[in-house]
Every structure is written in C-alpha cells, then in structure tokens.
Amino acid sequence: MSPSAPRSAPALLLLGALLALAPFTPAAAALVGGATLALTVGNPRLALTRTWTHRLLPLAVVGLGADMNLRAVAKAGLHGLGYTALSLALVLALGLWLARLLKVDREAGLLISVGTAICGGSAIAAVAPVVRAREQAISVALATVFLLNAAALVIFPPIGHAAALGQEAFGLWSALAIHDTSSVVGAGLAYGPRALEVATTVKLARALWIVPLTLGIGWLVARREPAAPGAPPLKKPWFIAGFLVMAALVTFVPILQVPGHFVAVAARRVLVLTLFLIGAGLSREALRNVGLRPFLQGLLLWLIVGSLGLGAVKLGWLTVG
Template sequence: MSEDLDRTVPARPEAAARPEGEPARPEAEPARAPRPAVAPLVPGLALVLALAVAGAAVGELFPLVGGPAAGIVLGVLLAATKRPGARWRPGIGFASNRVLQTSVVVLGAQLSPAQIVQVGVGSIPVLIGSLVVCLTAAYGIGRWLGIVGDLRTLIGVGTGVCGASAIAATAPVIGAAGVEVAYAVSTIFLFNVAAVLTFPLLGHLLGMSGHSFGLFAGTAVNDTSSVVAAATSYGGTAADHAVVVKLTRSLMIIPICVGLAWLVRRRDHAVAAAEATARPRLRVVKLVPGFLIGFLLMTTANGIGLIPAAAHHGLGELSAFLITVALSATGLSTDLAALRRTGPRPLVLGACLWAVVSVTSLVLQLLTGSL
C-alpha cells in the first residue's frame, strides 16, 4: 500500500530537494485577482461626459432647469432611442456609482459647521422642524400610496434636505435602483420649477421681508440653483440668507445617511436571523459610508480654513458638474418600462411633500416670530 501511494502521489520537487533538518519553505501565495482595467471604462465614461457637458450647457442657458436635471433627461432620451450595449455599461456604472460619491465629497467644500451659527438660532427650529415633518410625511403618505420604500425615501430626502445632492448621497447607502433615482430626481425637478415660479408671488402676497423669504426659500425649495433663482428674484437680502440656510440644511445629509445605513444593516441582520444564516454584525464604524467620511473631512477642512474662500465657487461648480455626470449615467441606465409601471403615484407623493414642507416652513416662522 505504501509503495502504491508513493507511485500515485509524487513528491513535490522542492520537498525532495530540501536538505534534512531545514525548515519547510512557505507555500507561494495564490495570485491575486487583477484590478479592473481602466480601458473598459473609457467608452461609457466618454459618452456620459458628453451628455454631462450638454446638460451643463442647457443648465447655463436655462438656470431654472439646471444641469443635473438636464443631464438625466438627456440620458433618458438617449436610452429611449437606443439602450447602451455591453461595451458602454462599465463606464456608465462607474459614473453612476463612484462619480456620484465623489460629487458628494466635493460638495462638503462649500459647507462649514460654523454656518449653523451664522444662520441664527431663530432659523434652526424652522429648518429642523420642516425636515422632520417632511420625512415623517414621506413615510406615512408614501406607505398610504403604496410606494416602495427606497423610492419614497429618495423623494423624502430630496424634498426635505437638498434635492439631487441628497438623492445622490442617499442612493448608494440604501442601494436604490437607477430607475428609482431617475424618478426621484425628475419629481424633485418638477416641483423645483413650481416653487421658483410661485414662491416669489406668494411672498409678496404675504408681505414677507427679505430675511423671512430667504428662510422660506432655503427651507422649502430643494436644489441650490432653484433656491438661488427663487430668492434672487425677491431681492439681494433674500438671496444671501437663502443660500446660507440652504447650505446649512445640506448638513442634514450626515445624520440622515448614518441613520439610513443603520436601518439597512438592522434589516439585513433581521433577514439573516429569520433565515437562520450567519448574522452580519452591526458595527458602528461601518455604518458611515466612505464617501460620507470624505464629505465630513472636506466640511471640517473648510471650517478650519484649509480651503481658501477663492476656491469655493470653483469647487461648487465641480460638484454640480460631477452630479450632472452621475445623473446623466443614471438616465442612460433608466428602464422606461419600469417607470411606466410605477405610474403617477410618486408624483402625487412629491406634490404632497412639497405642499407639506411649504406650509410647515410658513407655520413655524409664524410661531417663532420670524415671519
């Protein structure tokens, strides 16, 4: 038997050559899988960048539309004409994921924790109150309308926090599908336009001061470009105050994303327990996505003066362009059939939340004496 084994399993050459008493050499490590090549990303990224440039140009010509909304519309139109094939998908996927996360990091360069103080104590109750009411209404009304969880979450944070930027930050945390991101951004865009057209008229009818209208626009309009458009038409004081309120409101991305990450991991833990599989540990460190840590670092760097004021405008433009790139990729990957199956209910939710946030902002200003 021993002779048979010796014939069947030949000794390894290195083992036979090793002198007696010499320690065994460690086995060679298996070759690591090569990192994804850059070349497959190029066609899709080139296509997405071309769409983003076109979208940014449309946004410059029509500020009411904005680059991100124009980019996603162009992407959807192109996808409706001819869906990109396998050659284009790696670059499109990279743009809709990595570029999206990078845009959120760069967004942090415009913000500072000190801005909360600059806004003033009287503004904080209106800002926080309208956000809490919006998120609560998104959950309740969304469930009543039968809208799936991820889509109602995206519409809720987009309306309550800061439009496309909040959707960009939230989507990778909850693992939202591209079609849900596209529908949420489209819904937010529609009511941004409605706000820009109607809010100044409403402000004049109510006799609001520039300060109070700035607070109203900063808390009830979604994307920064739309906030600026609405407030500028009301006057310089309104525009200055609205921008600060809006940027402070953007800081709410941090606790919301951390909270959503915790809820997602808790859900995964419950599913694993129900299926009697290995339960993933709820580690606090992993609740904060990497790009959100980058956002915090950029915000801190700006707060302590490491980012010069002269760079703020350029970084803001870069963040807006990166969001346009990412949303153009989302548009390209949109499944129009799935959008049609979703129906008009998300638009109804967006309309309800827009009305809820607007009324809540005015009522809280009245109660706090800032109206």
C-alpha cells in the same frame, strides 16, 4: 457605448459638460440639459457619469465651505435643532402613511419617505443597505426623488420671487423642502448669494441627521431579522465634515478668505457640472420603473412639505436666526 446611441452622443456629452462649466450656464439649465440628452440621444457613458457624480458632488460641497462663515453654520444648526427633529419625524410618519394608503411597496415607500425627510439620494443610499432594500425599490425611490428635484430646481426660484421671499427666507425654505443637497444649493445659487449661504448651511445641518436616523433604522431592522453576511457598510457623509473644516479655516484664518472665495467660485461651477451629470444619469428604464403609486406618494409628500414650509417661512414661524 450603447449600440442604440448615435455616434454623436459622446461628443454631445462632452460638449454639455464643458458648457456646464461655463460661467453663463445656470444650474437649472445644466440639470435639464443633461436629462434631455440622456432621454433623447442617450448617455453612452452612463456608468462613468454616475461615478463622477458621486465624486464631484461631495467635493463641490466641501469647496462651498470656503466662502462660508463657521459661526453662521453653527448658528443655523443649533437654531433649527428643535424644528428639524420635529419636521423629520412628521415627514417620515406622513410618508409612511401615504405609502400604506396608496399601497406602495414597503421598501420603496420607506426610502421615498427618508429621502424626502432628509436629503434625497444621499439618505436613500445610506438607508437602503441597512434595510436590505431590493434594487428595484432603490431605483424607484431614486428616480422619484430625481424627478421632483429637477422640478424643484426649476420652479422654486420663481415661486420664491412670486411670494416675495427674501434671500434668507428662500434659503431656509429650499433647505427644508427640496430633497437633494445638489438641488438645494443650485436653487440657492440661482436666487442670490445670501440664499445660497443659508440654503447650504441649513441643508448640511439637516443632513447630519442621516447618521442617527440610519443607525436607528438599522437597530429596528436588526431586532426583526439578523444582518445578512457581507452587508454593505454604512456610508459616512464625510463631505459634511469637510465643509465644516473648510468653513473653519476661512473663518478663523483671515488670510485664507481671499483664496477661499476663488475656491468657492470654482466649487459652484463644479456643482453645476455635477447637476448636468445627474441629469445625464437619468435613464428611460428608471422612468419606466417608477410607476404611478410611488411617484404619487413622493409628489403628495413633497407638495405637503413644500406648502407647509413656505407658509411657515412666509408667516415668520421659521427663521434663520
């Protein structure tokens, strides 16, 4: 335990985790509560909470598949294939241009752009070893994405209601404009069951692009400089396959639909717990390391993507089906 952390910190951390599992705790409150705890009394189990964050988030996403229809997942992925590819290319180009304009560190600017284009921290974690990013650049990108994710989870549902978005429209918009899968699912959960279904399916279909994008960036980097010996292997987003398998089971084996529903309910609570742990994983050092320029790049890119996405969904240019 950190010497600066009060004796009550472990008990408060455990209490917060238990409250996150309670059915009355909303996703946004769990995330904000975890961050507040970390930035005030401190997190005496920082390494442990980060480890369990990486373990629980994929499991929660897989569990959510138990309440989904595989046909809807496939439809969302195929329907959005064209504009997903186009939007990824545009967001990456815009992000790199903003990084150059604001004179952001090259590695941090690339990671922030990739994280905004696909799925936040997961994309950053996948691309960072490929470009052999420095720890400082990774921390800056992750902290920037975390702050914007936390903001999105809190403000997107009220904006959706103010814009009179239906659940399908909100689910689509949140999947396009929020970075991490955890916050996308959390925002959909707060908005309604159909919003949750659309947000999850569209976001996971979008997350599949981690693999070709990472391989493409790796190929470009390999052309410029040889791979370093002992470089970390590419992390495979196995939870996407798990989600699809779970959705297939409940779709094609009707007897599994009732137990699948209970699995999904439990997965939603695990997701809220994960959001609490993500918040508790924030550190004052990470906030100090962000700096104004990288955060400004991430903020401007996020605002542009979110505004254009909201307009396109509101005008009916982008639809679920």
